[in-house]
Amino acid sequence: MLKRIVVFIVVTIALVPAAAAAQSTHLLIVVGLSGDPEHGELFQKWGTTLADTATDKLGVAKENVTLLSGDRATRDEVTKAFGALATSAGEDDTVMIVLFGHGTFANKVAKFNLKGPDMTPDDFATLVKRVRSKRVVFVDTASASGPFVESLSGAGRVIVTATRTGAEQYATLFGGPFVEAFTTEAADADRNGRVSVLEAFEYARRQVEAAYQREGLMQTEHALLDDNGDREGSMNPGPQAKDGQSAAVLSLGSTRHEAAPANEKLRALHAERQALERRIESLKLLKSGMDPDKYAAELEKLATELAVTSRQIREAEGGK
Numbered sequence: 658m659l660k661r662i663v664v665f666i667v668v669t670i671a672l673v674p675a676a677a678a679a680q681s682t683h684l685l686i687v688v689g690l691s692g693d694p695e696h697g698e699l700f701q702k703w704g705t706t707l708a709d710t711a712t713d714k715l716g717v718a719k720e721n722v723t724l725l726s727g728d729r730a731t732r733d734e735v736t737k738a739f740g741a742l743a744t745s746a747g748e749d750d751t752v753m754i755v756l757f758g759h760g761t762f763a764n765k766v767a768k769f770n771l772k773g774p775d776m777t778p779d780d781f782a783t784l785v786k787r788v789r790s791k792r793v794v795f796v797d798t799a800s801a802s803g804p805f806v807e808s809l810s811g812a813g814r815v816i817v818t819a820t821r822t823g824a825e826q827y828a829t830l831f832g833g834p835f836v837e838a839f840t841t842e843a844a845d846a847d848r849n850g851r852v853s854v855l856e857a858f859e860y861a862r863r864q865v866e867a868a869y870q871r872e873g874l875m876q877t878e879h880a881l882l883d884d885n886g887d888r889e890g891s892m893n894p895g896p897q898a899k900d901g902q903s904a905a906v907l908s909l910g911s912t913r914h915e916a917a918p919a920n921e922k923l924r925a926l927h928a929e930r931q932a933l934e935r936r937i938e939s940l941k942l943l944k945s946g947m948d949p950d951k952y953a954a955e956l957e958k959l960a961t962e963l964a965v966t967s968r969q970i971r972e973a974e975g976g977k
Contacts (some may be wrong), residue, residue, distance in 0.1 A: 659846075663924050669958060673813050675721055681859075681873055682721055682751050682884065683722075683737050683742055683752070683753070684721065684722045684723070684752075684753050685723045685725075685739075685742065685753070685792075686704045686724045686754075687704075687725045687730055687738075687758070687769075687824070688703075688704040688724070688726035688727075688730055688758055689757070690750045690758055690759050690770040691758055691759050692759045692828065693821070694963055696759070696941075697826050698947045699759070699941065699942065700832070700937065701831050703836050704755075705724065705726075708766075709730050725738060725743070725804045726935065727791070728747070728772065730758075730771050731771055731772050732775075732780075733773075735771070735784070736825075738807070742788050743787040743789065744830045746788055746789060748789050748791050749790075751790065751792045751793065752773070752788055752793050752794070753793070753794040754785075754793075754794070755798070756797045756802075757798055757799070758771075758799050759828065760797070760800045760818065760826070760827065761764070761798055761800075762824060766804075767801050767803070767804035767805065767823045768801075769802075771976060773949070778805040778807070778809060781795070781808070782809050782810060783809045784810075785809060788894065790813075792813060792907065793813060793814045794814075794815055794817070795815070795816050795817070796817040796818075796835065797818045797819065798829060799819060799916035800819065800820060800829050801820060801824070802824060803820045803823055804823050805821040806889070806890040806940075807820050807888045807889075809846060812886050815883075815884040815904045816881075816883045817909060818880060819878055819880050820879060821879040821881050825877055825878050827946065828942050828945065829878045830865045830942050831861050831865055833861075833864075833942075834860060834864035834865065834935070835860075837861075838856065838857035838861055839852050839862075841860070843860065844859075844860035853881070853904060853905050853906065853907060854904040854905075854907050855896070855901050855904035856905075857896060862880050863900040865878060868936075868939035868940075870941070871939075872940070872943055872947060873944050874947065875901055875946075877946070879892055882901060884903040884904045885900055885903070887899075888974070913956070920973065921934065922973065923973045926947075926969055926973060930967060933963040933966060934963065936958050936959055940955055940956055940959065941956075
């Protein structure tokens, strides 16, 4: 039933400064292991959507976008992908690495789970050093990702993690709204037509907090951002704060939205549907910490509301 009802977010993202050309953008997405099929479906969707929209809608050269998932999401393939980045990405290019999946923490070592050998923060740090770019954004949306800040922090880098420590090991919501930030005006706080890394972080952080509050659950993930190279992330970065100054300047491209419906009622219905889709996605990721009956009741309620709203949109659009 969920597969027929849940509609996942579509993200539009351009990984370049406003004046840069698409050829200077390099995007590496890794979708690792998920722990269960339900989470795996979400993580795969986030990764696939990010890759498709970068090339199909934003003009990023296909040869500059690499998506590793399924059998390709292995340590060897990740190493090869970084080798390609080391060759193709110049000093002035923008390089973004995004991890979706599940992370673990044991014996004081964090790991991003892959098919075969997992990868530690130090493993990724060694690979990132090979990249010549002075503008590197590394985003780990997995659980237990906090330790990646200390290992990857450095000059010219913006490091974002979904958790503040390795002890936060439950499935995280952060990846969904972080990706969504690049398609919603709500994330563009300064209304300049571009969503910075800082704005995307803040949008995702707010959405995560709201999701836990709606379900009355203790929040089990607290995202960090580090961009000053001191190996310590901040939960509340800002343009004038210890962390956030570089992230506030680094834009991920102009926000390019599909034309909004001219009809005010139709616009409101589309916004309502998007909000319901986001709530269903968040609910699924919070399932393990919820009472089963409450989860089922909330899911049924949201699914019904989504079905009704979708029908209203079809009717308003003339039955298309």
